[in-house]
Amino acid sequence: MIDIKLLQHLEGYLTEQRKEKFERILSQRTKHFTVATEDVYQLHNTSAVMRSCDVFGVQELTIIEEQNSKEIDREIAMGAQKWVDLNRHHSVKEAISDLKHKGYQIVATTPHENDSLLDDFDVTKKSCFFFGREMSGLSQEVIDEADCFLKIPMVGFTESLNISVSAAIILQHVTTKLKQTDVDWRLTEEEHLEKRLDWCKKTIKSYKEIIERFYEA
Numbered sequence: 001m002i003d004i005k006l007l008q009h010l011e012g013y014l015t016e017q018r019k020e021k022f023e024r025i026l027s028q029r030t031k032h033f034t035v036a037t038e039d040v041y042q043l044h045n046t047s048a049v050m051r052s053c054d055v056f057g058v059q060e061l062t063i064i065e066e067q068n069s070k071e072i073d074r075e076i077a078m079g080a081q082k083w084v085d086l087n088r089h090h091s092v093k094e095a096i097s098d099l100k101h102k103g104y105q106i107v108a109t110t111p112h113e114n115d116s117l118l119d120d121f122d123v124t125k126k127s128c129f130f131f132g133r134e135m136s137g138l139s140q141e142v143i144d145e146a147d148c149f150l151k152i153p154m155v156g157f158t159e160s161l162n163i164s165v166s167a168a169i170i171l172q173h174v175t176t177k178l179k180q181t182d183v184d185w186r187l188t189e190e191e192h193l194e195k196r197l198d199w200c201k202k203t204i205k206s207y208k209e210i211i212e213r214f215y216e217a
Helices: 004-011 016-026 043-055 092-101 140-145 163-178 189-203 207-216
Strands: 033-038 060-064 085-089 105-109 115-117 127-131 148-151
Touching: 004 189, 004 207, 016 189, 033 043, 033 092, 033 163, 043 060, 043 163, 060 092, 085 092, 092 105, 092 140, 105 140, 127 163
Parallel strands: 033 060, 033 127, 060 085, 105 127, 105 148, 115 148
Antiparallel strands: none
16 A cells, blocks of 8 residues: 555655646556567667657556566667566566466467457457567467457558557557547556656655655654
8 A cells, every 4th residue: 555645745845847747647547558578689679669658658568588688778768767667577478477367468469360450459458469579570479378469551562660660559559549438448546646656756866765754753
């Protein structure tokens, strides 16, 4: 449970503009959709995907690092690493088990005989969009565990898009469509409060000392 008095105390260190911005952004945050990247080699791709998650209000990003393990590029993420929750897993099996436990269907973003075009995708289902390696795409393990397949319609000579571009296109489409439904897609009250507290801590300098003084008083 969130210590409401502590939260209110910390928010006293924020400007009214900052508090209003937090509330405005949190009101558009969702965990109805999430994204997972599988062993993406180019660091800027994962960082750019995180940035897209922030831009389109997706609160969580899962990174699977069976082979490649790197830190988020702060310049490319443009601060998104402060506002988007990052979940790291060292195996596909572990990641999929965790996501399914949370109620997500596994959506493989890859051309497949049983795939769905982006316009036809059912946004009412809680979904995690999987993106694979730059050259080889998603692993067979993800393909085998996928609940459905999704592709972006293309009409040019090029048959694929950069991972971060694909993620941005899909997230913009599904989040826009989701907000036109009756689905309760926003964060729960508890999740909302948790993020307010978390963002306060990431914004306020010397917040640890402030918290120590608060509990000593």
